[in-house]
Amino acid sequence: MLSLTAGQMEVQIVAIVVAVACALVGVFLVLRQMAMMSDAITHSILPGIVVAFFLVQDLSSPFLIIAAAATGVLTVSLVELLNRTRLVREDAAIGIVFPALFSIGVILIARFAGGIHLDLDVVLLGEIAFVPFNRTTLFGVDLGPTALVMMTIILIINLLFITLFYKELKLATFDAGLAAALGFSPALIHYGLMSLVSVTAVGAFDAVGAILVVALIVGPPVTSYLLTDRLWVMLALSAGIGVLIAVSGYWMARGLDASIAGSMATMTGVIFMVAYLLAPGRGLIALAFRRRRQRWEFAGTMLAIHLLNHEGLPSAEQENRVDHLQEHLNWDSDFAERAVRHAERHQTVVRQNRHLYLTEKGRQRAREAIVR
Amino acid sequence: MMTSAETGQPPVAIAVRDLTVAYNDQPVLWDIDLDVPAGVLMAIVGPNGAGKTTLIKAVLNLVRPAAGSVEILGQSYRQSRDKVGYVPQRGSVDWDFPTSVLDVVQMGRYGALGWIRRPGPRDRELALQALEKVSMRDFADRQISQLSGGQQQRVFLARALVQDAQVYLMDEPFQGVDATTERAIITLLKDLRTAGKTVVCVHHDLQTVPDYFDWVALLNVRKIASGPVSEVYNDTNLRLAYGGRVAFLSRDSAAPATAQSVPEED
Numbered sequence: 001m002l003s004l005t006a007g008q009m010e011v012q013i014v015a016i017v018v019a020v021a022c023a024l025v026g027v028f029l030v031l032r033q034m035a036m037m038s039d040a041i042t043h044s045i046l047p048g049i050v051v052a053f054f055l056v057q058d059l060s061s062p063f064l065i066i067a068a069a070a071t072g073v074l075t076v077s078l079v080e081l082l083n084r085t086r087l088v089r090e091d092a093a094i095g096i097v098f099p100a101l102f103s104i105g106v107i108l109i110a111r112f113a114g115g116i117h118l119d120l121d122v123v124l125l126g127e128i129a130f131v132p133f134n135r136t137t138l139f140g141v142d143l144g145p146t147a148l149v150m151m152t153i154i155l156i157i158n159l160l161f162i163t164l165f166y167k168e169l170k171l172a173t174f175d176a177g178l179a180a181a182l183g184f185s186p187a188l189i190h191y192g193l194m195s196l197v198s199v200t201a202v203g204a205f206d207a208v209g210a211i212l213v214v215a216l217i218v219g220p221p222v223t224s225y226l227l228t229d230r231l232w233v234m235l236a237l238s239a240g241i242g243v244l245i246a247v248s249g250y251w252m253a254r255g256l257d258a259s260i261a262g263s264m265a266t267m268t269g270v271i272f273m274v275a276y277l278l279a280p281g282r283g284l285i286a287l288a289f290r291r292r293r294q295r296w297e298f299a300g301t302m303l304a305i306h307l308l309n310h311e312g313l314p315s316a317e318q319e320n321r322v323d324h325l326q327e328h329l330n331w332d333s334d335f336a337e338r339a340v341r342h343a344e345r346h347q348t349v350v351r352q353n354r355h356l357y358l359t360e361k362g363r364q365r366a367r368e369a370i371v372r
Numbered sequence: 373m374m375t376s377a378e379t380g381q382p383p384v385a386i387a388v389r390d391l392t393v394a395y396n397d398q399p400v401l402w403d404i405d406l407d408v409p410a411g412v413l414m415a416i417v418g419p420n421g422a423g424k425t426t427l428i429k430a431v432l433n434l435v436r437p438a439a440g441s442v443e444i445l446g447q448s449y450r451q452s453r454d455k456v457g458y459v460p461q462r463g464s465v466d467w468d469f470p471t472s473v474l475d476v477v478q479m480g481r482y483g484a485l486g487w488i489r490r491p492g493p494r495d496r497e498l499a500l501q502a503l504e505k506v507s508m509r510d511f512a513d514r515q516i517s518q519l520s521g522g523q524q525q526r527v528f529l530a531r532a533l534v535q536d537a538q539v540y541l542m543d544e545p546f547q548g549v550d551a552t553t554e555r556a557i558i559t560l561l562k563d564l565r566t567a568g569k570t571v572v573c574v575h576h577d578l579q580t581v582p583d584y585f586d587w588v589a590l591l592n593v594r595k596i597a598s599g600p601v602s603e604v605y606n607d608t609n610l611r612l613a614y615g616g617r618v619a620f621l622s623r624d625s626a627a628p629a630t631a632q633s634v635p636e637e638d
Contacts, residue, residue: 031469086396164488171479175465178531181432181458182483183450229470229515 007132012250014131014148015264018204019242021155022216024162025197027231027238030221031173036091037076038217040098041194042201042210044075046105049202054112065150065202072198073191075101126209128260147207154203161196162235165189170231212261216242219268226279241271299339302329304348304366307358320356383446385410385539385570386431391440393423393430400426402594404440408572408587410538413565415575415584415601418591419614424574425461427591428541432458444539454483457537459528461544467517473527474499474512480534495534502530507556522553529560540564542573546580558584581605 004012029038048071052064075097082093128147136146143149162169168189172179176186197217204213224237248271249264256263277284306329310319319328325336340356343349348362358366386408393401401423408414416424429435431442433449444452457480477499478491485491491499503509506526511519519527525545532540545561546554561571561584575581581588581601588605589598590613597604597612 031466033466167482167485167490168487170471170475171482174469174471174476175460175479177429177432177434177460177464178458178479180434181453181456183453184482184487225470229517230472231470231475234470 010132010145010148011128011260012247014145014151014207015128015246015250015260016243017148017151017155018207019216019220019246019264020239021151021158021200022204022213023220023238023242024155024158024235025193025200026217026219027221027224027235028162028169028173028193029197029217030225031231035218035222036094037079037194038197038201039214040075040079040094041072041198042205042213042217044098044101044105045069045071045198045202045205046210047071047101047108048074048105049205050105050108054108059206065199068202068205069195069198071101072201073194076191076194126205126207126212126261128207131207147203151203151207154200158196158200161192165192166232169193208261208264212265215265215268216245219272220245223272223275226275226282245271296339296342299331299335300343300346300348301365301369303339303343303356304358304362305369307349307356308363308366308370311358311363317355322351322354322356383410384408384443385412385445386572387443387446388427388431389441389443391427391430391442392438393426393435394438399438399593401430401437401591404591404595406589406595406598408570408589410445410570411565411568412570412587413561413585414570414572414587414589415581416572416589416591417575417578417581417613418596422592422613424591425543428543428572428574431541432456452539455538457532457535457540459532459540459542459545462521462524462528462547464543467519467524469516471516472512473503473508473514473516473519476516476527477502477530477534480531483535498534498536499530502533503527505533505560506530521547522549525549525553525557529557538569540569540571542571544574544576546573546575546577578610 026035026038029035045068048068049064052061052067053059055067056063058064078097079090079093082088082096083090088096131145131147134146136143136149168179168184171182171184172186172189179186179189201210201213201217204216208216220238220241221234223241224234227237228234245264245267249267250260252258252267253260253263275283278286280286303325306325307320310316318324322336322340323333325331325340326333329336331339340349340351343362344351346361347359348365350357350359384407386406388404388406391401391404391406392399400421404427406427416427418424426435430437431444431449433442442449445455449456474496478495480502481491481495481498485495500509500512503512506529508523508526508530511523511527516524516527525547529542529545532542545557549557561573564571565586573585575585582605585601587599588601590596590604590609592613597609
């Protein structure tokens with residue numbers, strides 16, 4: 001049941017390589033708050049591919065990648081140009097530029113390329129299952145599926161770029177002003193990164209389609225962002241999540257006999273949701289727990305301050321009774337009982353015949369809270 | 373224009389000549405001429421929209437001037453880049469960025485490292501020393517999003533310190549910090565001046581200018597005045613810079629402003 005044919009194995013490996021390549025560049029897009037630029041780039045590279053295809057008449061020519069990458073960078077420049085006029089905001093500029101370019105691509109395909117493999121379903125969803133049929137040979141040796149060869153090269157380029165310019169990418173992303181002041185051209189780094197995103201998108205596009213490329217560029221980084229607060233860990237985790245998406249998506253597609261690209265996109269969402277709920281520290285459940293704990297801790301501090309204020313005074317006899325907390329702290333009797341029990345557990349308060357007394361620990365805590 | 377050799381005055385750290393900066397055709401800075409002598413602690417003051425931040429960015433070559441030029445220590449910014457430290461506004465960066473305090477401070481070393489080379493143990497040590505100077509060494513491994521406003525500002529200062537510059541440009545280093553941090557920062561800035569550095573700060577609190585700074589530039593798109601605080605920081609110039617809106621400057625002229633100044637360490 002779990003055995004794979006060579007072809008299936010290749011499909012799985014292509015999915016992994018695509019996912020990792022996308023996840024790595026995606027980290028910087030997400031941190032630059034440019035996640036939607038990936039949507040723009042993946043769609044607007046279409047006219048680049050089509051025009052290049054008309055020129056070279058070969059869908060597997062590397063020239064297509066270069067042309068598409070150039071269109072991607074053009075998209076980014078156009079968006080920024082519009083944005084700089086201050087008449088159009090960046091999100092709106094993205095919304096104007098990419099549908100315009102994408103639709104030009106759609107018209108070109110419909111009008112002039114009806115007969116070839118470039119059809120719109122493939123553009124949007126890709127067909128990773130057919131990847132093994134299109135192979136690359138060098139000097140008569142079968143190197144594997146063309147998509148795998150291409151994506152492996154792109155992954156290596158991404159890894160090299162991020163490893164070499166890790167420090168520059170980090171600085172330009174965190175503080176572009178300082179980057180410029182120190183002589184690291186943020187514009188150069190920006191366009192370098194955008195070229196990389198474009199090249200990655202084109203390579204991934206053929207295998208998995210435009211929509212999954214967006215999912216793979218945005219999904220793993222936003223998921224790993226919930227799980228860590230170190231950049232290099234975020235990169236490593238993103239790559240790992242990419243692998244997880246590829247493998248789980250593939251098996252889900254097999255189990256359901258559904259589209260592999262669609263299943264991978266679904267798994268991207270599922271994995272994000274799991275992290276969103278369960279992430280230690282930032283997940284919803286951890287947050288809920290922390291809020292609960294803080295609620296009781298705060299109640300305990302309030303109680304300690306209240307007792308401290310009256311300690312040693314004649315009013316203490318009245319004020320430090322459990323049933324008086326309702327009046328003085330506006331607590332209902334149930335809440336007051338639970339808050340007192342919480343305080344007893346933390347040894348800030350002791351109870352003797354319905355009277356409450358601060359322990360040394362409780363006194364200290366109240367004083368600290370007041371001073372702060 | 374006299375040269376320093378002729379007058380025997382300290383050399384000029386920053387010389388701004390005929391600087392005009394415009395966004396589209398809206399001038400933000402009009403024909404600014406400004407000399408900042410070496411070794412002063414200078415405030416740039418002026419109302420909102422006066423172009424204070426733009427002036428700093430123009431000096432740092434971060435905005436392209438429509439006209440004019442800037443020289444730092446007698447050279448263009450490009451040539452003197454390694455002698456200039458920069459503290460941007462705290463709000464200009466994303467403090468949720470996944471990185472640690474130590475890492476942010478090490479960024480101050482990137483200029484000295486150049487492209488591709490990574491920070492090593494020595495850079496780490498320098499960053500830790502800088503953190504020590506701003507009393508933040510214990511926070512070295514903290515995630516930056518966990519810092520308070522004052523702590524963020526200290527981290528930015530530490531980052532500028534590891535740049536080991538001659539001239540420091542700081543955009544509102546006192547913005548949104550508590551009184552303790554403010555005192556710590558001003559002590560640090562005065563130490564820098566004692567060490568012969570030139571420090572220029574965009575500053576908002578007009579009351580503290582005489583206590584904190586010895587040099588001041590009043591700005592409102594044009595330069596209103598610049599020079600020693602004792603000479604140019606007066607009601608007339610403030611009114612020129614801020615329009616009629618300066619009621620707060622009724623400083624008690626009987627009590628010299630220096631009487632309240634923070635005692636110097638040395």
